[in-house]
Amino acid sequence: MGLERCLEDHELVVQVQASMTSESRFLFRKNYAKYEFFRNPLSFFPEQMLLQTFLNSSSYPEVQGYLYVKETGRKSWKKLYMFLRRSGLYFSTKGTSKEPRHLQLLADHEDSNIFTVISGRKLHNAPTEYEFCIKPNKVRTEQKELRMLCAEDEQSRTCWMTAFRLFKYGILLYQNYKIPQPRKALISHFSTPVRSVSENSLVAMDFSGRIGRVIDNPVEAQSAALEEGHAWRKRSQRMNTLGSPIIHVTQLWFHGRITREESHRIIHQQGQVDGLFLLRDSQSNPKAFVLTLCHHQKIKHFQILPCEEDGQMFFSLDDGTTKFTDLIQLVEFYQLNRGVLPCKLKHPCTIVAL
CATH class of the missing domain: 2.30.29.30 (Pleckstrin-homology domain (PH domain)/Phosphotyrosine-binding domain (PTB))
Structure with a gap:
C-alpha cells in the first residue's frame, strides 16, 4: 500500500x-x-x-x-x-x-x-x-x-x-x-571534547589585528567570510599540495551517481529541515557536482563547478569567488559560512539509512 x-x-x-x-x-x-x-x-x-x-x-x-x-x-x-x-x-x-x-x-x-x-x-x-x-x-x-x-x-x-x-x-x-535532552547532555559531557555552540550564539570576528573584535557590520562580516574562504584555500594548498579529486567518495553525505528525483526521495525520507544536504554527481556535466539542500521545506540544487588557477584544479559553487581543493573543504566551509546559500549546511543526509 x-x-x-x-x-x-x-x-x-x-x-x-x-x-x-x-x-x-x-x-x-x-x-x-x-x-x-x-x-x-x-x-x-x-x-x-x-x-x-x-x-x-x-x-x-x-x-x-x-x-x-x-x-x-x-x-x-x-x-x-x-x-x-x-x-x-x-x-x-x-x-x-x-x-x-x-x-x-x-x-x-x-x-x-x-x-x-x-x-x-x-x-x-x-x-x-x-x-x-x-x-x-x-x-x-x-x-x-x-x-x-x-x-x-x-x-x-x-x-x-x-x-x-x-x-x-x-x-x-x-x-x-x-x-x-538531559541524557544527550550527559553523553556529550563524557564524549570527545568537541565544543558545541548554538548557532544563535555565534558572531563574526576579526582576528587580523593584534586582538580580536566582534564585527557588527553585516557587509564587513560577509567580506570577512570571503577572506576566510581564501585563507582556507591557501592553508589547504600548503597541507595538501597534490590534492585529491576523489577524497569525497568516502563521505556519507556523498551519494554518487543518483538522479535529481532520487535525491528528493532521500531528503524526504530523512526529514525536510533547514540545512539538510547531500552531494551527488552532476547528470548534465560529467566534471561537475551538485549540492542538494533543503530550506523552508523546499529542495534546491546548486552546481559545483571545477575551475583552474595557476595550473591547479579547484571546486566552487559561486562562479569561482570562493575556491576549494576538494569537496570536503567546500562542505566544511559552508557548514560554518552561509555564503551564497540560503542557509548553512547543518545535517548531512547520509548514504546509509540509520
Missing part, C-alpha cells in the same frame, strides 16, 4: 509489530524533522496558530483548508474543505461551512495513525505527490477502510500531519522531545 510512518518514542515496538501484516517491516533511519515543529513552529503552522495553544490551553485550535479525498471504492478524488478538531477530522458537505449540520466525520484520530504515502501517483492515481493516509488501528489489509488524502504541497501536508500527531498525543509528544 506504500504506507510509512515514524514510530513515536513512547510506543512499544513489540505492540506495533503485533498489529503489522507479514509484508510490513521496520526501517531504522535518521529523521531530522521528527521534533522540528517544537524548535521552529512557524515553519509548520501559520503565524496566528501558535504551537503553545496545542500544549497549554484547554481549547485546541482548528486546522482547516482544502484537501483532496479519495472516494471509497473508486479511483477518483474529490476536493473537499476539511476541519481537523480535537474530536476528529471532518469535511463540509456545503462548501466551507462549519455549521454542525454540514460537517461529517471522516476519521477519528484517537484510534487511528497517520502515514505518509510513498508513490501515491502510481499506486492510487493521486492528484499530487503529497499524499498521506489515516489508517484505523483495527485495519490490516482492508483498503476500503483507509482514508486517503492529498495536499497541494509539502508544507501543507506537513502541517496537517503534524497537527494530527499533536491532536492525538498532546503533551506526550512534548515530553518525548524533552526527556532525552
